[in-house]
Amino acid sequence: MTAPPDDCLARNEWICGAYLSSRSQILWDAVVQHLQLTAVSVAIGLVIAVPLAVAARRWRWAAAPVLGVTTILYTIPSLAMFSLLLPVYGLSASIVIAGLVLYSLTLLVRNILAGLRAVPEDTRQAARGMGYGPVRLLLAVELPLAVPAAMAGLRIATVSAVSLVTVGAIVGYGGLGNLIYAGMNTYFKAQVLTASVLCVVIAVAADLLLLGIQRLLTPWTRAVAS
Amino acid sequence: MNTLSDTWSWLTSAAHWSGENGIWNRLGQHLWLTALCLLLSCLIALPVALVLGHLGKGGTLAVNISNVGRAVPTFAVLVLLLLTPIGKYGEWPTIIALILFAVPPLLTNAYVGMREVDRDVVRAARGMGMTGRQLLFRVELPLALPLILTGVRIAAVQLVATATLAALAGGGGLGRIITAGFNLASTPQVVAGAVLVAAFALVVEGVFELVQRFAPQWAKGGFG
Numbered sequence: 001m002t003a004p005p006d007d008c009l010a011r012n013e014w015i016c017g018a019y020l021s022s023r024s025q026i027l028w029d030a031v032v033q034h035l036q037l038t039a040v041s042v043a044i045g046l047v048i049a050v051p052l053a054v055a056a057r058r059w060r061w062a063a064a065p066v067l068g069v070t071t072i073l074y075t076i077p078s079l080a081m082f083s084l085l086l087p088v089y090g091l092s093a094s095i096v097i098a099g100l101v102l103y104s105l106t107l108l109v110r111n112i113l114a115g116l117r118a119v120p121e122d123t124r125q126a127a128r129g130m131g132y133g134p135v136r137l138l139l140a141v142e143l144p145l146a147v148p149a150a151m152a153g154l155r156i157a158t159v160s161a162v163s164l165v166t167v168g169a170i171v172g173y174g175g176l177g178n179l180i181y182a183g184m185n186t187y188f189k190a191q192v193l194t195a196s197v198l199c200v201v202i203a204v205a206a207d208l209l210l211l212g213i214q215r216l217l218t219p220w221t222r223a224v225a226s
Numbered sequence: 227m228n229t230l231s232d233t234w235s236w237l238t239s240a241a242h243w244s245g246e247n248g249i250w251n252r253l254g255q256h257l258w259l260t261a262l263c264l265l266l267s268c269l270i271a272l273p274v275a276l277v278l279g280h281l282g283k284g285g286t287l288a289v290n291i292s293n294v295g296r297a298v299p300t301f302a303v304l305v306l307l308l309l310t311p312i313g314k315y316g317e318w319p320t321i322i323a324l325i326l327f328a329v330p331p332l333l334t335n336a337y338v339g340m341r342e343v344d345r346d347v348v349r350a351a352r353g354m355g356m357t358g359r360q361l362l363f364r365v366e367l368p369l370a371l372p373l374i375l376t377g378v379r380i381a382a383v384q385l386v387a388t389a390t391l392a393a394l395a396g397g398g399g400l401g402r403i404i405t406a407g408f409n410l411a412s413t414p415q416v417v418a419g420a421v422l423v424a425a426f427a428l429v430v431e432g433v434f435e436l437v438q439r440f441a442p443q444w445a446k447g448g449f450g
Contacts, residue, residue, distance in 0.1 A: 075431045076424045077387035079394065083404050083420035086413055087229040156296065163299040170394060170408060177301060184305040184395060192309055196302035203297035 009190065016190035023191070026179070031198060034175025037168065038161045038206070041097045045104030045157060052105070053112035054138065066109060074106035078167045086171075096168035103164060104157035111153025115146025148221060151214040155207050162203040176202075232414035233421065242418075247406065249422065255398035256426065259317070260385045263324040267381060270325065271332035272374070279340025279370070280362045288337035295330035300388050303327070304395040320397040324388050328381040335377025339370030372438065379434035386427045400426060 008016035020027070056063040076084070081099040089095045119142050127141045166177030174181065176195040183191035215222065236242060243249045278284040303326060307319035343366050351365045367374075393401025400423045407415030 072428065075383055075427050077390040077401075077427055079387075079390045079401055079404055080420040080423035080427070083407075083416045084424065086416050086420075159293075159297050163297060166299040166301040167391065167394075169301070170405070177299070180299075180302055180305050181394070184308060187309060189309050192302070192305050196299065196306055199299050199302055200297055207297070 014189045014193045019190040030176045037165045041100035045101045049108035053109050057116040070106040073102045091171050093173040096173045100161045107153045107157040112150045115149030119145045155210045158206045159203045233417045236414040236418040252400045256400045259389045267325045267328035271329045275333045275336035279337045292330045292334040308395050320392040328385050331380040332377045336374045339373030343369045375438050
């Protein structure tokens with residue numbers, strides 16, 4: 001082996017172009033894992049949250065336990081949450097996904113429920129008067145009107161999930177968090193900074209993407225605003 | 227079932243409670259870190275939020291800072307601080323990271339609380355000839371207190387969580403029991419640590435819930 005070159009990698013600088021070009025594959029793999037973990041968990045969270053919120057809306061007695069349990073889950077720190085799931089899932093990606101699903105549930109259920117509760121009683125009665133059954137009322141009137149509030153919850157849940165995935169590094173499935181964890185142990189500044197910046201970029205991009213989807217889904221809110 | 231009983235025997239073993247790596251020491255560190263950083267963050271955030279709220283300025287900043295705080299991974303900040311020159315000074319990277327993540331909810335809630343004070347009440351107080359200072363301390367602050375306390379509660383829970391994560395970056399606190407458990411591949415220890423952390427977080431949340439429930443009485447009594 002020849003003498004190490006005197007580049008930013010050898011000098012262990014924070015910002016390093018050589019790091020980007022030489023480790024692009026590692027970075028790409030970490031970003032893909034990060035996106036997969038986030039997307040899968042938020043999607044599962046959404047699939048569970050919608051029926052829970054609808055149930056809490058429909059039956060008054062269901063609201064308190066649903067909100068109470070999800071709030072308690074949200075209070076548990078992420079490291080403890082992943083650790084509590086260790087006996088169930090072992091060292092696997094499922095730990096991270098299950099933990100993130102539980103966190104997103106709180107935000108999603110609360111926001112969807114708020115959206116459903118904000119549907120004006122007049123609107124509901126008008127739909128009933130037009131002969132809408134309970135199912136059609138829910139699918140065609142109540143859920144669409146709850147979309148803006150639900151999307152606000154989805155955006156917060158997604159941004160939080162992007163940030164929390166990094167903690168998954170403790171079980172080896174942390175996306176960019178793995179690079180941060182490894183970079184911490186080897187004092188590799190460029191890797192830690194690059195991975196951290198990419199996390200924030202992913203969070204902001206996901207937030208903007210969801211904002212765009214929300215605009216497409218709710219054309220009527222734009223009509224009012226303009 | 228086996229893990230449960232193993233965890234229970236780990237938790238009830240006296241050896242795990244004493245010593246430098248023992249539960250009592252880690253709990254003390256966690257409590258100390260949380261309390262110290264909560265105090266420091268309140269000292270930083272609340273005066274700023276109260277003044278901004280009183281003047282009605284800087285609203286976008288105060289509200290958006292929470293969203294920024296959410297997008298930045300706590301773990302990344304902890305490690306970044308550890309690798310900076312600050313990292314050499316023992317607990318300081320942890321303390322700074324904790325404060326950074328506790329300030330946004332404090333700032334946002336206190337600011338919103340100040341701005342949501344009924345404008346009619348504020349105008350009435352001004353009409354009575356109250357000075358800006360009197361208005362702030364006798365009218366706006368007491369009325370904004372519930373939301374300010376909500377901010378303190380969110381910040382406290384956030385601090386407990388961040389202090390746990392600090393263990394990943396070499397800091398003290400209950401998180402160390404979890405990370406040590408992972409290093410030893412001891413599931414009972416990991417779960418026991420997690421149970422302790424979760425219980426601690428819930429107790430903190432519960433204490434603030436109680437404080438908040440009884441706050442209006444002493445607020446009225448104290449400022450009336």
